[in-house]
Amino acid sequence: MFSVSCAPDVVPVAVTHQTTPALWPIRALSRSVTSRGGRDGDVSRWGVGKKKKKKKKSRSRSSSIIREAEHNVEPSCCSIRSNMLSMSDFVSGGSYEQCRETADWLLSNTQVRPTVGIVCGSGLGGLAEMIKDPEIFKYSDIPNFPRSTVHGHAGRLVFGTLKGKPCVCMQGRFHLYEGYPIQKITLPMRVFKLLGVETMIMTNAAGGLNQDYKVGDVMIIKDHINMPGFAGVNPLAGPNDDRFGVRFPCMSDAYDRELRQLAHDVASELGYSHFLREGVYCVLGGPSFETIAECRMLNRLGADAVGMSTVHEVIVARHAGMRCFALSLISNRAVMDYDSQEKANHEEVLETGRQRAEQLEKLVSTVVSRLEHNNNNF
Numbered sequence: 001m002f003s004v005s006c007a008p009d010v011v012p013v014a015v016t017h018q019t020t021p022a023l024w025p026i027r028a029l030s031r032s033v034t035s036r037g038g039r040d041g042d043v044s045r046w047g048v049g050k051k052k053k054k055k056k057k058s059r060s061r062s063s064s065i066i067r068e069a070e071h072n073v074e075p076s077c078c079s080i081r082s083n084m085l086s087m088s089d090f091v092s093g094g095s096y097e098q099c100r101e102t103a104d105w106l107l108s109n110t111q112v113r114p115t116v117g118i119v120c121g122s123g124l125g126g127l128a129e130m131i132k133d134p135e136i137f138k139y140s141d142i143p144n145f146p147r148s149t150v151h152g153h154a155g156r157l158v159f160g161t162l163k164g165k166p167c168v169c170m171q172g173r174f175h176l177y178e179g180y181p182i183q184k185i186t187l188p189m190r191v192f193k194l195l196g197v198e199t200m201i202m203t204n205a206a207g208g209l210n211q212d213y214k215v216g217d218v219m220i221i222k223d224h225i226n227m228p229g230f231a232g233v234n235p236l237a238g239p240n241d242d243r244f245g246v247r248f249p250c251m252s253d254a255y256d257r258e259l260r261q262l263a264h265d266v267a268s269e270l271g272y273s274h275f276l277r278e279g280v281y282c283v284l285g286g287p288s289f290e291t292i293a294e295c296r297m298l299n300r301l302g303a304d305a306v307g308m309s310t311v312h313e314v315i316v317a318r319h320a321g322m323r324c325f326a327l328s329l330i331s332n333r334a335v336m337d338y339d340s341q342e343k344a345n346h347e348e349v350l351e352t353g354r355q356r357a358e359q360l361e362k363l364v365s366t367v368v369s370r371l372e373h374n375n376n377n378f
């Protein structure tokens, strides 16, 4: 079994395990109206608690928006110019205006000008505790930010310096299964871009599909399979906003080669190579863990680990020209055998995070300490 020196888990626990679906429409309504009357955080399109009458109204509104857009878009790439429709008319989160508002609010409330952004995965929020001179904002206090609803995701944005580098760290992320629109869960990436972030570092907990992997291994993500994307669930779906990036961003270089090499070098220096892996991460929507048949299929498709996050963030970050580096902590083995008694569960995921926290934090902070300013993309 996995055995490493235990590090105390410093992750503050979110208030609720999960909000009930019944609360989503209420939350959405209370945060719904943007300055242009667009809906913010509208989960009604997921079919939760929607009334028939309202459905008709929103359908006619969206079809009129689409009609209007058809007359206004640039035919080559469907981009919207800033003097035409607002992105918030289409996108329930992540529009330029919303991100600008959030970034400006943050910039006026902190002196830190981060060049590095970090996202902490389930049970991995201890990384944020390494940040010096922290300035902390609760997600609930930040304009346009969603709330964290998952145990092990504290829901705080921490500004400060990590090994001398100005950074901003999400102590807790958002997931599709929480009921937020995909543009909303990736809004922080665009906000980070507007804050001046050049390099994104994401961490997550994931189930190990590769039969050579052990619980406690740390996998550098070299590529991903965006399973929801196969069904059109992509954070960039909808009109493109050229102020962030191009209509059709390349993803074959999503995970920066130099940063991956740097992580290998650092791991070797720290004596971590025996638990360091490099592989392919597959994202699913969750929240149910995978069936045995699904795990077998994903493994045959070439995935080494399976999870419920990160990929959407990487797509939006790459679209905006930020370098990405991502790590998966193999928190449990994906069950591939019908005779197995193992059952995936969130408590095991958090416990593995606690046990590997110290090394993961050291690895990430040392990588950060060696980051060069990235002038290439800007």
Ligand SMILES: O=P(O)(O)O[C@@H]1C[C@H](O)[C@@H](CO)O1
Residues within 6 Å of the ligand: 120, 121, 122, 123, 150, 173, 175, 203, 204, 205, 206, 286, 307, 308, 309, 310, 345, 346, 349
């Ligand atoms: O935020 P991450 O991807 O680390 O969280 C994983 C996926 C689910 O949210 C949860 C399952 O235990 O952990």
